[in-house]
Amino acid sequence: MNFVKRAALSLVARRAKTALLLGIFLVICTLLLGGFLLQGATSRQEAEAQRRIGVDVTVRGDGLTLATADALGSSPPVVRYNPLLRGVVKPRGLSPLTSDVPRPGDATDGSGGDGLTVTGIRDSEMLLDFASGRNRIVSGRALTEKDARRDVVLLERRLADKNELAVGDTVELRSRDGKREEPFEIFEIIGVYEDPRPDPPQWMTPSELIANQVYAPVAAVSALGFGTRPSEAVFKIGSPEQAERLHTEAARLLGGERFRFDVNDKAFRDQILPLRRVGAFAGSLLWLIGLSGAVILGLIVLLTIRERRDELGMLLALGEKKWKLIGQHTVEVAVLLVPALALAALAGQSFAQQAGETLLAREEHTTSLPEIRMQAADLGRVAGIGLGIALVATVVPGIGILRLHPRSILTDTE
Structure with a gap:
């Protein structure tokens, strides 16, 4: 059976874990998209403030x-x-x-x-x-x-x-x-x-x-x-x-x-420095989300692989290639990126606006954040990072599969 088809059947059969992975991906994509939108908004406002105030x-x-x-x-x-x-x-x-x-x-x-x-x-x-x-x-x-x-x-x-x-x-x-x-x-x-x-x-x-x-x-x-x-x-x-x-x-x-x-430069500092702090926060948020998302998804995939050792052993015994087993897990995670990204597009803009206003409200000299504008490039970057997280979260735990043989998987009681 084609490993892509097996991945689809596995997602349907394991609805609870599918929903869990989708929820995690949704949170990751929403935060990533919000971070990119917040960075873009602060960059635009900083450029406008530099032109207007200087x-x-x-x-x-x-x-x-x-x-x-x-x-x-x-x-x-x-x-x-x-x-x-x-x-x-x-x-x-x-x-x-x-x-x-x-x-x-x-x-x-x-x-x-x-x-x-x-x-x-x-x-x-x-x-x-x-x-x-x-x-x-x-x-x-x-x-x-x-x-x-x-x-x-x-x-x-x-x-x-x-x-x-x-x-x-x-x-x-x-x-x-x-x-x-x-x-x-x-x-x-x-x-x-x-x-x-x-x-x-x-x-x-x-x-x-x-x-x-x-x-x-x-x-x-x-x-x-x-x-x-x-x-x-x-x-x-x-x-x-x-x-x-x-x-x-x-x-x-x-x-x-x-x-x-x-x-x-007092007027400049009053307007620009708060924006730069918000932009720096958004940049740190992107790194934190990317790393933590890869770790969390990797742990979930690792536990899933351990639970499905019997299934892996039977497939290897039937002659299935090891890279296809890793590919199956990658597809199971990556395919959830599409609906997660679609839902994140609805929530990311609101999250970025609220986060920006909240952060700026803490500054001594507050300023209103410009309109958050979502562009195709922002969704593309989130999709690219999400796909990278999916690959890291499945390939790294799947390295252990490459070391095993059908007999060792089926006879291992751990």
Whole structure:
């Protein structure tokens, strides 16, 4: 009789052990599939978090210019960068907001006077207040690197409301310290943002008030007469590991140690490290399940072989080849992989989602796990590991069959 057919008859005849093996395989496949799905979900979320959050590196120093900031921003670790060039401008046809608090008698205009503070940037979304969501665009759009060669500005909502300005209108600005005969530059309003912080309780000059903060492309601010030396430049990189490479490049461009290099990876660590711990747990789970599954199934098959020694002896006496006897046991176990995998496909996704949320809930800075997506590759990997477990669990215990002869099996009373 064909050993595959014998395996099928044996599974039907031994329903209890068949159900036991199916249950064990179901648990193994469910845990394996859940582990793979959890790994995939954490990897996707980690990649998304690296793209969205990244690590901010702030560089300051005498050697920092717009040119060196551009050169450093073009280095491979840098995803985005933002030089910050600040100055106080005098507007024409536009009235800055003033403090509601009476001005003290001994107070001076300071460096700002009745002007506006303008900050030259490349990307407003990289500014901490905008990136954190505290400041938001209420009209128009954000300022991006595509505006680098344009004369455009972002105004705060209170300043725009006071002067009845909207997106598309223009304002005229020039350096407050410039000569009287210098012409005003015309800037188009591309966006209006809102800063929720209230005015300070003490008197401040107009240029120091939150509502009088204006953002424009760094080249346009430089052209107003504020030079080419930004106060700082912020570079966004993918991970903390890339900071050393960027530091080396900064030292080459800025010269020795004549600069300050600050790495702010708190947001990155708060989001990424919990995901990495969950991914590491999933990887350890896969190894544990694979090894323990092979051991458990191997012990069950070993006990089954010992119980069926008489059957094995009769088959060998009838001339059946030993490898076919081992093949029969392998088929009996491996064939159960198909229904176990089908049932695991229904339960694995739910298990992975619950396990991920439970593990992340234990972290200090929790984050929600993305949607668990099951793919054919995941089922294929589980099937491959399951088949490997079936082979190990049957071939290793079956090695003893190769050493025996029909007479020794039939006469052995152990």
